Amino acid sequence: MIRIKEVLASKGIKQTWLAEKLGKTYRTVNMYADNDVQPPIPVLYEIAEMFFQCT
Numbered sequence: 001m002i003r004i005k006e007v008l009a010s011k012g013i014k015q016t017w018l019a020e021k022l023g024k025t026y027r028t029v030n031m032y033a034d035n036d037v038q039p040p041i042p043v044l045y046e047i048a049e050m051f052f053q054c055t
Contacts, residue, residue: 004047005033011054021050 008015019029022043031037032047039047 002032002035002038002044004029007051008033011051013054018047018050022046 004018007013008018015029015033016026019026022029024043028037032039032043
């Protein structure tokens with residue numbers, strides 16, 4: 001289970017910000033956040049690094 005949406009909410013980050021930082025469309029990030037599509041492992045590492053830096 002991917003908890004992207006939960007972490008975004010807890011840190012007050014918008015999906016549009018994450019999409020911009022990843023170089024992905026809002027739709028792609030939304031599919032990741034809704035668990036419709038699992039991000040590739042390298043993208044998961046990018047997301048984790050971004051969340052870690054936002055603490």
